Amino acid sequence: VQLVESGGGLVQAGGSLRLSCVASGSTFSINTMGWYRQAPGKQRALVALITTGGRSTNYADSVKGRFTISRDNAKNTMYLQMNNLKPEDTAVYYCYALDRRIMNYWGQGTQVTVSS
DSSP, rough: OOEEOOEEEEHHHHHHHHEEEEEEEGGGGGEEEEEEEEESSSSSSEEEEGGGGOOOEEEEEGGGTTTEEEEGGGTTEEEEEOOOGGGGGGGEEEEEEEETTTTEEEEEEEEEEOOO
Protein backbone atom coordinates (compact mmCIF):
# COMPACT_ATOMS: atom_id res chain seq x y z
CA VAL A 1 0.00 0.00 0.00
CA GLN A 2 1.30 3.44 -0.96
CA LEU A 3 -0.13 6.66 0.45
CA VAL A 4 0.30 10.14 -1.02
CA GLU A 5 -0.91 13.25 0.76
CA SER A 6 -1.70 16.64 -0.74
CA GLY A 7 -3.44 19.86 0.21
CA GLY A 8 -1.13 21.32 2.81
CA GLY A 9 -0.02 24.93 2.77
CA LEU A 10 0.06 28.25 4.55
CA VAL A 11 -3.17 29.70 5.93
CA GLN A 12 -4.11 32.43 8.38
CA ALA A 13 -5.69 31.59 11.71
CA GLY A 14 -9.41 31.00 11.29
CA GLY A 15 -8.95 29.73 7.76
CA SER A 16 -9.59 26.30 6.25
CA LEU A 17 -7.67 23.63 4.37
CA ARG A 18 -8.60 20.21 3.02
CA LEU A 19 -6.02 17.47 2.99
CA SER A 20 -6.31 14.47 0.68
CA CYS A 21 -4.64 11.07 0.84
CA VAL A 22 -4.72 8.76 -2.17
CA ALA A 23 -4.02 5.09 -1.57
CA SER A 24 -2.68 2.72 -4.21
CA GLY A 25 -1.50 -0.87 -4.32
CA SER A 26 -3.34 -3.47 -2.21
CA THR A 27 -6.07 -1.06 -1.20
CA PHE A 28 -8.57 -3.91 -0.78
CA SER A 29 -6.69 -4.90 2.36
CA ILE A 30 -7.02 -1.51 4.07
CA ASN A 31 -9.19 -1.38 7.16
CA THR A 32 -8.69 1.73 9.27
CA MET A 33 -7.24 4.97 7.91
CA GLY A 34 -6.36 8.16 9.65
CA TRP A 35 -4.36 11.32 10.01
CA TYR A 36 -1.52 11.99 12.41
CA ARG A 37 0.53 15.14 12.84
CA GLN A 38 3.96 16.02 14.14
CA ALA A 39 4.89 19.51 15.26
CA PRO A 40 8.54 20.57 15.63
CA GLY A 41 10.06 19.07 18.77
CA LYS A 42 7.00 16.95 19.49
CA GLN A 43 6.01 13.34 18.96
CA ARG A 44 3.68 12.28 16.20
CA ALA A 45 0.10 12.40 17.50
CA LEU A 46 -3.27 11.13 16.37
CA VAL A 47 -5.59 13.64 14.73
CA ALA A 48 -8.44 11.46 13.47
CA LEU A 49 -9.27 7.89 12.48
CA ILE A 50 -11.96 6.42 10.25
CA THR A 51 -12.95 2.79 9.76
CA THR A 52 -13.90 1.01 6.56
CA GLY A 53 -17.06 2.53 5.11
CA GLY A 54 -16.72 5.55 7.35
CA ARG A 55 -19.11 4.13 9.94
CA SER A 56 -16.89 5.01 12.85
CA THR A 57 -14.65 8.02 13.42
CA ASN A 58 -12.47 9.16 16.27
CA TYR A 59 -10.89 12.58 16.86
CA ALA A 60 -8.30 14.08 19.13
CA ASP A 61 -9.95 16.41 21.65
CA SER A 62 -7.98 19.35 20.28
CA VAL A 63 -9.64 19.12 16.84
CA LYS A 64 -13.19 18.01 17.70
CA GLY A 65 -15.76 20.30 16.16
CA ARG A 66 -13.21 21.83 13.75
CA PHE A 67 -11.86 18.90 11.70
CA THR A 68 -13.84 16.29 9.76
CA ILE A 69 -12.39 13.05 8.43
CA SER A 70 -14.03 11.21 5.53
CA ARG A 71 -13.18 8.64 2.89
CA ASP A 72 -14.33 7.72 -0.59
CA ASN A 73 -13.53 4.04 -1.02
CA ALA A 74 -14.45 4.13 -4.71
CA LYS A 75 -11.64 6.67 -5.24
CA ASN A 76 -9.30 5.14 -2.66
CA THR A 77 -9.09 8.59 -1.13
CA MET A 78 -9.35 9.93 2.40
CA TYR A 79 -9.88 13.56 3.34
CA LEU A 80 -9.38 15.82 6.31
CA GLN A 81 -11.40 19.01 6.25
CA MET A 82 -9.83 21.47 8.66
CA ASN A 83 -11.80 24.57 9.65
CA ASN A 84 -11.09 27.37 12.09
CA LEU A 85 -7.40 26.56 12.01
CA LYS A 86 -5.21 27.72 14.87
CA PRO A 87 -1.45 28.35 15.02
CA GLU A 88 -1.13 25.27 17.24
CA ASP A 89 -2.38 23.16 14.33
CA THR A 90 0.91 23.86 12.55
CA ALA A 91 2.59 20.52 11.86
CA VAL A 92 3.46 17.96 9.24
CA TYR A 93 0.34 15.90 8.63
CA TYR A 94 0.73 12.22 7.80
CA CYS A 95 -1.73 9.85 6.21
CA TYR A 96 -1.96 6.45 7.90
CA ALA A 97 -3.46 3.10 6.94
CA LEU A 98 -3.83 -0.19 8.77
CA ASP A 99 -4.52 -3.35 6.80
CA ARG A 100 -6.11 -6.64 7.77
CA ARG A 101 -2.71 -8.15 8.54
CA ILE A 102 -2.13 -5.38 11.08
CA MET A 103 0.52 -3.77 8.88
CA ASN A 104 0.98 0.01 9.22
CA TYR A 105 1.55 2.31 6.26
CA TRP A 106 2.50 5.99 6.22
CA GLY A 107 2.55 8.74 3.64
CA GLN A 108 5.42 11.14 3.19
CA GLY A 109 3.65 13.99 4.99
CA THR A 110 2.35 17.40 4.00
CA GLN A 111 3.17 20.64 5.80
CA VAL A 112 0.38 22.73 7.29
CA THR A 113 1.37 26.15 8.61
CA VAL A 114 -1.13 28.44 10.35
CA SER A 115 -0.06 32.04 10.88
CA SER A 116 -1.46 34.17 13.67
